Amino acid sequence: MSEALLDHLEVGVVLLDAQQRIQLWNTWLVRHAGIEESTARNALLSDVFPEVRDSRLQRAIDAALTQRMASLLSPGLNAPLLRLYQRPVDRRVDLRMRQLIHIVPLKGAEGCLIQITDVTASARREDQLRTQSTELRDRTYRDTLTGIGNRRKFDETINMEFRRALRGNTVLSLLMIDIDHFKAYNDSFGHPAGDVCLKMVAKALADGLRDSGDQIARYGGEEFAVVLPATDGAGACLVAERLRTQVEAALATDRHRPVTISVGVGTMHPGAGSTADSLISGADMALYQAKADGRNRVAYFNLDDGNLATLA
Known part of the structure; x- marks a missing residue:
């Protein structure tokens, strides 16, 4: 040429x-x-x-x-x-x-x-398509109000971590968190104030997580969930108590009234016949116990031995 x-x-x-x-x-x-x-x-x-x-x-x-x-x-x-x-x-x-x-x-x-x-x-163009794909995925898995993961993200995460724990024969813990008396708060101060409260709680919870793979999501309404991979009951209770006190401190000066949370901790070693739903039910049971014992506290349920207790 x-x-x-x-x-x-x-x-x-x-x-x-x-x-x-x-x-x-x-x-x-x-x-x-x-x-x-x-x-x-x-x-x-x-x-x-x-x-x-x-x-x-x-x-x-x-x-x-x-x-x-x-x-x-x-x-x-x-x-x-x-x-x-x-x-x-x-x-x-x-x-x-x-x-x-x-x-x-x-x-x-x-x-x-x-x-x-x-x-x-x-x-x-490829960069733009990748960015758009990332943004779409982010919107798909992110709660629009609080900015943390949504229920869909939680469902995917808990099932993925459950399978991982089952394969590796490791422990898995889950925190179910509920804002105390949130319905009364909403009824008294209105939905805009309730939305602000939800965002503040979500931020306090997210800020209190470890940098070790812990993942938070809004489970629904005023309820949140935190997946704690490779974390035993003692470790999960420490995280739960830290989150409880962090929310209490962050919202102690709420212009309407102080806001607190109740936390249910579920822990198990996934095995044959068990499911992620079993862990969710266990953490829910512990959350119910924390609320029954007066709220603004942490309760713990070990699915391996059936032990249910409220932290003092």
């Missing part, structure tokens, strides 16, 4: 000899690299593009020259490497074009051909 024809291609074409010196540098590269053909010719590629040194592109070039191996460097797996820009203004902020780079050994001669395609537009 003649150099004149190569200059009309809408891709960058570089021809390297065995010493990795540039023997061909087409007009596309002059335009997008800002380097004249007379400057590039016979120069080492790594001198023209210092960023090539010790890069994946350099390793691909070495493989083409020594092993006659072709390579493809995609923008999905590689950050924009070469200093190539769609517009002159992009150069000032180093906004490089997204690049698809082919490296092909020459047939019947020592050297390799590098073809660079500008895939910025398609890469941006």
